[in-house]
Amino acid sequence: MGRAAPGGSGGRCGEFRGLVVPGAARHRDRRGCAGVHAVRACGGVGAQPPAGGGPLTLLEVRDLAVTYPGGAAAVRGVNLSLAAGRKLGLAGESGCGKSTLALALLRLLPAGARVGGQVLLDGEDVLTMRWGQVRAVRWAGASIVFQGAMHSLNPVHRVGDQIAEPILLHRKATAAAAKRQAGELLVQVGLPAARASAYPHELSGGQRQRVMIAMALACDPRLIIADEPTTALDVMIQAQILRLIEQLVTDQELGLVMISHDLAVLADTCDRLAVMYAGRVVEEGPAREVYENAAHPYVKALSAAFPRIGDPESRFAPRGLPGDPPDPSALPTGCTFHPRCPAALPSCATEDQELRESGAARRAACVHVRGAEPGPAPAAEDARSGT
Ligand SMILES: Nc1ncnc2c1ncn2[C@@H]1O[C@H](COP(=O)(O)OP(=O)(O)OP(=O)(O)O)[C@@H](O)[C@H]1O
Numbered sequence: 001m002g003r004a005a006p007g008g009s010g011g012r013c014g015e016f017r018g019l020v021v022p023g024a025a026r027h028r029d030r031r032g033c034a035g036v037h038a039v040r041a042c043g044g045v046g047a048q049p050p051a052g053g054g055p056l057t058l059l060e061v062r063d064l065a066v067t068y069p070g071g072a073a074a075v076r077g078v079n080l081s082l083a084a085g086r087k088l089g090l091a092g093e094s095g096c097g098k099s100t101l102a103l104a105l106l107r108l109l110p111a112g113a114r115v116g117g118q119v120l121l122d123g124e125d126v127l128t129m130r131w132g133q134v135r136a137v138r139w140a141g142a143s144i145v146f147q148g149a150m151h152s153l154n155p156v157h158r159v160g161d162q163i164a165e166p167i168l169l170h171r172k173a174t175a176a177a178a179k180r181q182a183g184e185l186l187v188q189v190g191l192p193a194a195r196a197s198a199y200p201h202e203l204s205g206g207q208r209q210r211v212m213i214a215m216a217l218a219c220d221p222r223l224i225i226a227d228e229p230t231t232a233l234d235v236m237i238q239a240q241i242l243r244l245i246e247q248l249v250t251d252q253e254l255g256l257v258m259i260s261h262d263l264a265v266l267a268d269t270c271d272r273l274a275v276m277y278a279g280r281v282v283e284e285g286p287a288r289e290v291y292e293n294a295a296h297p298y299v300k301a302l303s304a305a306f307p308r309i310g311d312p313e314s315r316f317a318p319r320g321l322p323g324d325p326p327d328p329s330a331l332p333t334g335c336t337f338h339p340r341c342p343a344a345l346p347s348c349a350t351e352d353q354e355l356r357e358s359g360a361a362r363r364a365a366c367v368h369v370r371g372a373e374p375g376p377a378p379a380a381e382d383a384r385s386g387t
Pocket residue numbers: 068069070072074092093094095096097098099100101110261327328
């Protein structure tokens with residue numbers, strides 16, 4: 001494994017919420033900067049467009065691996081690709097490595113975590129950028145919305161000030177301009193601008209999550225990473241927040257990586273779905289197809305665990321998956337799912353499986369999937385056509 005992660009910042013606002021997508025040819029800017037020059041002026045670094053002149057892949061994750069001190073292999077060889085304006089869902093049981101992957105994308109892992117592979121944002125490898133460069137470009141390219149807004153917002157600062165802070169820091173805006181923009185952002189996420197003067201405890205859970213989304217949008221990112229953004233919310237508010245995120249992604253042509261343990265939510269919200277088990281992606285493809293017709297036994301079991309409207313059997317008796325995910329510091333040999341797999345063959349205890357084609361723009365890592373030879377992740381453009 002490669003590099004040790006620099007110390008993660010647990011700090012608030014300007015310290016921890018984003019990375020610029022450098023050289024963004026189509027970078028939009030609503031608040032003071034324009035185009036690639038603006039990205040540079042705001043701290044970004046330039047990247048050349050692809051030689052063939054094809055569409056820019058917004059995010060490309062290559063062979064990403066993360067091991068925590070003590071040997072927990074939390075992410076193992078993950079490849080993902082995302083184009084602007086597309087939504088990728090990342091699912092899996094608790095402990096399968098979803099949040100670790102999200103933190104690795106933004107170089108927010110705790111000190112001591114070992115990271116290997118590449119995280120390319122518009123072609124620039126975030127993992128090899130100088131630390132100062134990463135800090136310099138945070139917020140304006142990619143930003144993250146964490147679950148549990150109450151814990152992410154500072155309870156003693158007004159929400160408007162918290163939204164304005166990254167604008168002040170990274171846009172070098174005046175206090176008056178940052179305040180005005182914070183109000184505009186609140187309106188954009190469906191709250192009155194006057195709520196800027198509220199403290200977090202004066203808002204409902206759904207309103208706080210809207211504030212978090214406003215903060216994530218503060219510096220015009222091109223990529224949003226939403227880690228369980230609706231976990232603590234009731235179903236009605238959850239639906240509103242999901243629609244809001246979807247609308248923002250579509251209207252502003254952002255890329256979205258949404259993390260959830262809830263396959264049904266991801267199938268509803270995202271174009272593509274990648275399901276992780278024990279640190280690896282075990283199935284990937286068009287979201288609704290993967291959810292409704294999974295190829296991997298783990299994904300089949302996971303999707304059967306959710307009740308479906310119109311399917312009385314599943315509605316009244318959603319099936320669980322016996323057993324627990326393995327300890328990432330003592331993974332089983334062969335296919336890591338084999339101890340729990342209802343379809344395991346004797347060879348699964350010794351032979352690992354790589355992702356291979358399991359249908360149009362679909363891949364799964366299972367001995368029962370008899371597709372083409374294992375290959376790289378579909379390119380962003382394939383991902384577009386696969387939905
Ligand atoms: N700082 C850490 N040090 C050591 N191990 C860690 C650390 N953070 C996470 N892990 C381990 O890495 C594995 C993956 O954890 P991670 O939080 O990424 O999973 P997850 O899929 O996001 O789970 P959840 O859905 O519960 O948030 C787990 O086994 C966890 O115990």
